[in-house]
Amino acid sequence: MDQEASNAKKDTAYHAFKRNIIDFTFPPGALLTEEFLAEKFKISRTPIRDAILKLQQDGLVERASKGVQVKRFTLAEVIDTYLVREALEKCAVRLCVERADAADLVSIRESVESYVHIDTNAESYFSLNEKFIDFHSQLVKYSNNNLLLSQYGGIVDRIRIINRMHMNQSLSINDVMIRHLNIIDAVIDRNAFLAEALINSSFKRIIKHLEVSIE
Numbered sequence: 001m002d003q004e005a006s007n008a009k010k011d012t013a014y015h016a017f018k019r020n021i022i023d024f025t026f027p028p029g030a031l032l033t034e035e036f037l038a039e040k041f042k043i044s045r046t047p048i049r050d051a052i053l054k055l056q057q058d059g060l061v062e063r064a065s066k067g068v069q070v071k072r073f074t075l076a077e078v079i080d081t082y083l084v085r086e087a088l089e090k091c092a093v094r095l096c097v098e099r100a101d102a103a104d105l106v107s108i109r110e111s112v113e114s115y116v117h118i119d120t121n122a123e124s125y126f127s128l129n130e131k132f133i134d135f136h137s138q139l140v141k142y143s144n145n146n147l148l149l150s151q152y153g154g155i156v157d158r159i160r161i162i163n164r165m166h167m168n169q170s171l172s173i174n175d176v177m178i179r180h181l182n183i184i185d186a187v188i189d190r191n192a193f194l195a196e197a198l199i200n201s202s203f204k205r206i207i208k209h210l211e212v213s214i215e
Helices: 003-022 034-041 044-060 075-099 102-117 125-140 146-166 173-188 191-213
Strands: 061-064 067-070
Touching: 003 034, 003 044, 003 146, 034 044, 034 067, 044 061, 044 102, 075 125, 075 146, 075 173, 075 191, 102 173, 125 146, 125 173, 146 191, 173 191
Parallel strands: none
Antiparallel strands: 061 067
């Protein structure tokens, strides 16, 4: 097998395994063997081992005595994840103020305004959560900093898992819309200080909820 084909198999195994963790096909605490994973994904054990190593580096799995275990996040790990996310997003909005094209920022604002058309009865909590994650991801994208974008991608995978476990599923669309509009308006106005303050306020609120939810 040539190197290109080998790398493709490794990438396939990694992304398939990670997708099953994020969508809770393999929930936190699940114990999995290489044999089981190879059979499920119809792939040899060599790319499975490579996927396990990468997911260990991502902090999504841990080695267990008989295979691998999907990571259970402690309260301290959850809070640390959100603190890192907060720091990255503060950096993102500061860079957006300096670098983002006005048309791109207006596009983000228009996507937030479209929240009013969301039918909460037709969408799951997790599909809604993806829309809200996309808002923050767009801010990171338009910071025009590839290193920041790369670091943020790994954090978002952890956030998706944490949200499935611990976030309140009775979301107020209007509340989220107002908070997101306030943030993007501060960026559009090129007010980095206000944008960072709003990010800080939002994450303080989330961390307080998580502390109560997890304990």
